[in-house]
Amino acid sequence: MKQELEFFAGDAMPWREAAQPGTEEKMLSQDPDDPVVLTRLVRWLPGLDTSDAGVITHDYVEEVYLLEGDLVDLTLGQTFGPGHFASRRPGMRHGPYRTPAGCTMLEIRYRA
Secondary structure: OOOOOOOOOHHHOOOEEOOOOOEEEEEEEEEOOEEEEEEEEEEEOOOEEOHHHOOEOOOOEEEEEEEEEOEEEOOOOEEEOOOOEEEEOOOOOEOOEEEOOOEEEEEEEEOO
16 A cells, blocks of 8 residues: 655655656655555656557556646557546556657556
């Protein structure tokens, strides 16, 4: 289970390199016993293209809210921007993506 946290200045946290090349993150909360369970801000740097990874699936629920920039879904042939939201069940196919100018999103992951 994630730790209890009262309000804190998330904007004051530094961006750090994330596991996926071309991304940075601010980890807002995470389950120490199951690191995939998290809430974070993630920033995709300009020019990031996930085509090489192909279509994505995972074994957790993922919710994503785009805050800034644009994200191009290469499978759907659509571009999404600020205010767009996705909710993905385990096993749901999505992506690959490209972001010519970069984007920032709020990402929440949890187990079903």
